[in-house]
Amino acid sequence: MRISTVKVPFASATHAEIARRVLQVDAELQPNFVKKSLATEGDQLIASFSTLTIRLARLTLNAFLDNLDLVTRTLGEFADEAESIIAKP
Numbered sequence: 001m002r003i004s005t006v007k008v009p010f011a012s013a014t015h016a017e018i019a020r021r022v023l024q025v026d027a028e029l030q031p032n033f034v035k036k037s038l039a040t041e042g043d044q045l046i047a048s049f050s051t052l053t054i055r056l057a058r059l060t061l062n063a064f065l066d067n068l069d070l071v072t073r074t075l076g077e078f079a080d081e082a083e084s085i086i087a088k089p
Contacts, residue, residue, distance in 0.1 A: 020038045023064070
């Protein structure tokens with residue numbers, strides 16, 4: 001089993017939580033071979049992946065980083081609106 005962990009800093013704890021919630025929705029395409037765990041620690045998003053092979057680790061991390069890029073660009077554009085939506089009960 002290969003375990004990879006990525007720590008991504010955000011501008012705030014709220015942004016890290018928004019990213020976690022958005023990225024958590026996506027299920028793994030091969031759940032029997034890839035396990036994903038997302039958490040936040042302060043302003044950091046922590047993503048851990050357990051895979052059976054190095055190749056799966058590379059593919060999984062590449063897909064995650066592509067999605068993360070989209071989330072961070074979207075937060076950069078709409079951060080104020082996203083924070084106000086998250087803050088509502």
